[in-house]
Amino acid sequence: MAIAIVILSRCMNVADQLPKDIRGEAYTGAATCIKCHKDLSSSYAHSAHGLTSKPVVDAALLKIFAPDSNSFTFDPHQKVVIEKRDSGIFQVAYRDGKAVRAQKFDIQFGSGEKAYTYTYWQGKKMYELPLSYFAAIRNWAISPGFPKQTFYYDRAITSRCLECHASYVEKKVTQKSAFVMDEEMERGSIIYGIDCERCHGPGKQHVVFHTENPEEKTAKFITIYKTLSRKQKMDVCGVCHSGNTLVAQRSVFGFEPGDDLDAYYSQDFVGFGGGNPDVHGNQTTMLMGSNCYRKSENMTCQSCHNTHENIKGNLSIYSQRCISCHQTTKHSPATLAKGSLTTNCIDCHMPKEPSKLITFQQAGKDHLSAYMLRSHHIAIYPVNKK
Ligand code: HEC
Ligand code: HEC
Ligand code: HEC
Ligand code: HEC
Ligand code: HEC
Ligand code: HEC
Ligand code: HEC
Known part of the structure; x- marks a missing residue:
């Protein structure tokens, strides 16, 4: 006792x-x-x-844009300028030279790998700023899905973004009418990044x-990862990497390794029914459609990714992971002649493809620009065949 x-x-x-x-x-x-x-x-x-979400620290933000690329012109009458003011950095909309709207950079989404988008607070609600920063062009462009005719400041950002880009936010949801829910979030409660x-x-x-x-x-x-089943391992990553169209039945902040993801999301029949999963955000469905996954017993995300190492861009190390299952491969002489066959399996079998969900509008361009991601549908792509 x-x-x-x-x-x-x-x-x-x-x-x-x-x-x-x-x-x-x-x-x-x-x-x-x-x-x-x-x-x-x-x-x-x-x-x-x-780093996938954090409060904006002015000094860090200033570093990403050169002084000559801090504005976006919609047409001769309208532009948005990124301005440093005493109280912070703002996206300021001008119409015929007159400032008509200014909102501060409060939160950054994205580690900057491919893009940063920004939000501002209004009371307990969050809204997206009109301009995002895209690494591919090293410049600002209109935030994905926003109108190209004029600046737009009113896209509400819900806790759903934070469910994939942060570790927690306290929220209050009230039913305003049969179809309208109203959500309020507590700023101080956010745990930034995926911890x-x-x-x-x-x-x-x-x-x-x-x-x-x-x-x-x-x-x-x-939880000892090694002891999890294949589905349980896939579910851990699938919480955030199985697409944006799933309907959450309950908050995935509470998901723990070992849980069954089906208890959190209702089935996405479009995505799983042989539909058309997107390269953005849906690595799980893409991968599960490939023969590597279907015909092996234990392939998971961890066959290639260890979330605790940084081998970004090192396609030769990734290729070693392919070779661990594919010691011998049958390539035609024409394919072999293209070289790099042992050090880069990736560009041929997991090519970068444009997202169907995300595109972005650059200033002065007629066409939307592509947002490129690795296809996790590992396969023989016709373009490489001769
Ligand atoms: C809570 C949500 C969440 C979970 C769980 C999660 N991810 Fe991610 N992952 C993200 C987000 C968001 C990004 C984009 C980060 C960025 O660049 O801003 C990302 C990026 C990545 C990247 C690309 C960046 C890099 O480091 O090269 C890989 C690879 C990745 N995740 C693999 C995994 C794997 C494997 C698992 C399961 C063990 C997993 N993720 C679990 C949300 C998540
Ligand atoms: C279901 C999970 C999920 C939701 C919901 C989600 N994202 Fe993401 N987001 C991801 C993943 C995973 C990636 C990185 C890999 C990719 O693009 O496939 C990503 C990438 C991004 C990136 C680029 C990151 C970088 O560093 O390149 C930004 C910016 C971003 N998301 C913003 C948002 C915003 C804003 C919302 C809400 C409107 C949102 N996301 C909702 C999962 C999600
Ligand atoms: C994106 C998801 C993710 C995040 C964030 C994450 N881990 Fe892990 N961690 C994993 C996965 C998946 C494994 C199993 C790796 C494997 O077995 O291949 C792992 C393995 C480990 C291991 C044992 C294996 C090893 O590599 O030594 C430890 C210890 C660990 N994580 C601690 C942490 C700590 C501490 C943090 C925060 C600083 C953290 N993890 C953040 C996903 C994550
Ligand atoms: C007082 C020291 C201590 C602290 C603090 C600690 N751990 Fe550990 N952890 C250990 C020891 C000891 C092991 C077993 C040896 C090893 O695997 O490194 C371990 C192992 C792990 C593993 C590996 C499990 C596996 O797959 O074998 C994970 C994951 C992990 N810790 C996560 C965490 C997380 C998350 C936190 C913070 C909430 C944390 N640890 C804080 C001591 C600690
Ligand atoms: C966990 C083991 C494993 C890993 C890792 C793996 N594969 Fe596979 N892969 C398989 C299996 C099993 C098959 C099916 C072989 C068969 O049909 O006999 C396959 C099939 C293929 C095919 C034929 C595709 C088709 O549609 O017929 C290609 C190409 C391929 N893999 C390339 C790769 C590349 C490139 C990588 C690395 C990015 C990789 N694999 C990683 C197990 C794996
Ligand atoms: C057969 C190997 C393989 C498997 C399995 C695999 N990936 Fe990847 N993944 C890659 C390679 C290769 C890249 C490109 C890495 C680079 O360019 O640095 C990549 C990139 C990514 C990225 C960054 C997106 C981009 O386009 O740059 C994310 C996110 C990601 N993987 C998530 C996942 C998730 C989640 C799983 C499990 C559902 C998974 N991956 C399974 C090989 C794999
Ligand atoms: C130059 C592009 C290219 C590169 C690099 C490449 N492959 Fe292939 N691969 C192909 C094509 C095309 C085919 C279909 C057969 C053919 O026409 O050669 C193929 C077929 C395959 C197959 C199915 C045939 C079989 O052997 O069962 C596998 C598996 C495969 N590749 C794995 C790999 C791996 C692993 C690597 C890296 C070590 C790799 N490939 C590098 C283009 C490429």
Whole structure:
């Protein structure tokens, strides 16, 4: 009894000393994880997942645009200018030289891999700014899907964006009428970026145990990925990588590894029924349609991606992962003659393709510009065949 109390009070002390996390008692926050997992944490801090949303810090924002590319002209009468003012940086709309609307950059979406989009707060609601920044052109263009005739400031951004680009937001939803829902979000509650516990589940008990038992080298009270089934592994990534058309039945912020994703999203019959999944945001369905996935027993996202390493752009390392299953390949002499057959399987079998969902409008261009992504439908593409 006495021993039990001593252990209990020691546990409670450890637990009490951990930072509080708005997601609930079971969570503790990335800062705590970093204490014991330093090696992983440094890579995480610079990863696309970690950086996919954050409050705009003016100095960082100023770095991305050259002074001569800080405006977007719609026509001779209308433009939007990115302006530094005393209270922050704004997207200011001008009509015939007169400023008619100005909204501040509050939150950045995207790590900048391909694009940044920005939002501003109005009370407890968030709206998207008219201009986004696209890495492919290193310049500003109209935010995807926005009108090209004039500036637009009124696209509401809901917590759904944050469900894939952040780790938490507190929201209040009220039913305004049969079909209209009204959502309010608490600014201060947002946990930016995709953090450790978003992918690994709540970790406080794990931390308490390992603090109490420093000699224990086997992980306790945290899901061991290796023990998950193939579907469970796919579901962990599928929370955010299986497309934008799924209807969430309940908030996916609560999803933990091991959970069944079907309990969160209602089936997307368009996407799974051999429809037309998009290269943007739907890597899961694309991959599941390829023979590599269908005819192997254990391919998952982790066959090629370790979310804790950064091998971005290193197609030769990725190609090694293909070769781990394809030691011998039958290529025709014509294909072999094209070279790079051992170091770059990717460009031929996972070519970059334009998204059907996302395009963007550059200034002075008649056509929309393509937003290119890797196709996760691994296959023999006709263009490479001779
Ligand atoms: C007090 C030290 C400590 C803290 C703090 C800590 N861990 Fe761990 N963790 C360990 C130890 C020890 C292991 C087992 C050895 C190893 O795999 O590195 C481990 C292993 C893991 C594993 C590997 C499980 C597997 O697949 O084998 C994951 C995932 C993990 N921790 C996540 C977290 C997360 C998330 C946090 C923050 C909520 C966290 N850890 C905080 C000590 C800690
Ligand atoms: C909570 C949502 C979420 C989960 C869960 C998630 N991702 Fe992502 N992932 C994103 C978002 C958002 C981006 C875009 C990041 C950016 O550049 O802003 C992304 C980007 C990526 C990228 C490209 C960037 C890079 O690092 O090269 C890869 C690869 C990736 N995810 C793989 C995975 C895998 C594998 C899993 C499952 C283990 C996973 N993701 C789980 C949301 C998620
Ligand atoms: C179902 C999950 C999901 C939702 C919802 C979602 N995104 Fe994404 N988003 C992703 C993933 C995954 C990527 C990266 C890979 C890709 O494009 O396929 C991404 C990429 C992006 C990028 C480019 C990131 C970069 O660094 O290149 C931006 C910007 C972005 N999303 C903004 C938004 C905004 C704004 C919303 C809400 C209107 C939103 N997203 C809703 C999953 C989602
Ligand atoms: C985008 C999802 C994602 C995020 C964010 C993430 N992890 Fe992981 N982590 C994974 C996956 C998936 C694995 C399993 C890798 C495998 O087995 O191939 C893993 C493995 C691990 C492992 C054990 C294997 C190893 O590489 O040592 C530890 C420990 C770990 N993660 C800790 C953390 C910590 C700490 C953070 C935050 C700093 C974090 N993870 C953030 C998805 C994620
Ligand atoms: C987990 C093992 C695994 C990995 C990793 C893997 N594949 Fe495959 N792949 C397979 C299997 C199994 C088949 C089906 C072979 C058959 O039909 O006999 C296949 C089929 C193919 C095909 C034929 C496609 C078709 O439609 O007929 C191509 C091309 C291919 N893979 C290329 C690649 C490339 C490129 C990579 C790396 C980006 C890769 N694979 C990674 C297991 C894998
Ligand atoms: C057979 C290998 C393979 C598998 C399996 C795989 N990927 Fe990829 N993925 C790649 C390669 C190669 C790239 C391009 C990397 C680069 O350009 O640096 C890529 C890029 C990405 C990107 C960045 C988007 C882009 O166009 O640059 C995301 C997001 C991503 N993968 C998510 C996933 C998810 C989620 C899964 C599981 C559903 C998955 N991948 C499974 C090989 C794979
Ligand atoms: C120059 C483009 C190109 C490159 C590079 C390339 N392939 Fe292929 N691959 C093809 C074409 C085209 C075919 C169809 C057969 C043919 O015409 O050669 C094919 C067929 C295949 C097949 C199906 C035939 C079989 O062997 O079962 C597999 C698997 C495959 N490739 C894997 C790979 C892997 C793995 C790599 C990298 C080590 C790679 N390919 C590099 C274009 C390419």
